[in-house]
Amino acid sequence: MKAKTTAIGILFTTLTWTGANADIISTNPITGNNQGLQNPYTASLYIASNSSASGIGRGSGISGKSGNDRYNASGWNTTGSLDANDYFTFTLDANDGYRINFESFVYTGTASDSGPTAFAFRSSRDGFSSNIGSPTATGTTIDLSDNKYQNLTDPIEFRLYGYSASSGSDTFSINDYTFNGTVEAVPEPNTLALVGVGSMLMLGNLRRTRKQGSTVE
Structure with missing residues (x-):
């Protein structure tokens, strides 16, 4: 018996x-020269099997800036309000027959002395209307274990906004980033x-x- x-x-x-096959969905150490001049930047991008990722790009309200080992931009909003066009963007998707379960978004960043001091991380799941976690200029880990980020079979876009800069010419950059989770068969x-x-x-x-x-x- x-x-x-x-x-x-x-x-x-x-x-x-x-068949979960990865604990990293996508990551990029962002090494080399002047990556911020590309939109999007995809060199050195790792993508888990059975999924796709856009790399890191930027919204129309900011401009790419030169800089080594970072994705750098200037033109961040100088008011205390978020500008819907001032952001870094990441889009991920599962291949047909697969789904993504997110765990977290981890990044490091750098802001110049007069760069943005306020930040927001949002997703296309709700039309970029609500904040996720508490992003900072130097980076952090943002929890994505909520049910709305599980079992995703359609593309999802995440945006990291910056605002409250003292000068629009100063910069904020992402130095590296990782989306953790799994890609598994449906x-x-x-x-x-x-x-x-x-x-x-x-x-x-x-x-x-x-x-x-x-x-x-």
Whole structure:
């Protein structure tokens, strides 16, 4: 009886495993000269299997600036309000038949003395209307484990906004970044049906085992 339960458990585990294949979805150490002059910048970009990523780009309100080992830009809003065109952008997508589960966004950054002092991280999931985490000029880890960033089969864009600069000519840069999470296969409908059957078999077997055990004196 124990062997039968074990066999059913192995079958259930096999059917429910979806093939997560990475703990990094996309990352870029951003090394070299004057990367900020490209839009987007994709050199040295790592992308997990069965997914795609745009690299890092910028919105129309800011301008690329030269600088080594960083994606640099100037023209950040000098008011205390976020400008919808002043941002760095990242778009990620799962290939057909796969889905993305995000865990976090990790980055390091640098702002010049008169560069932006306020920041916001947002996503296309809600039309860039709500803030995610608490980004800073020097970088941080932003939690993306919320349900809205799980099981994604359509493209998602993230934007890192900067504002409240003292001078529009001063700069803010991303020095490196990583999106953590997994890319996994979407279960086929037949697989989901088999999982349901496996669950019922396990439950039925456990009930019979308990009933038999209760009759033994």
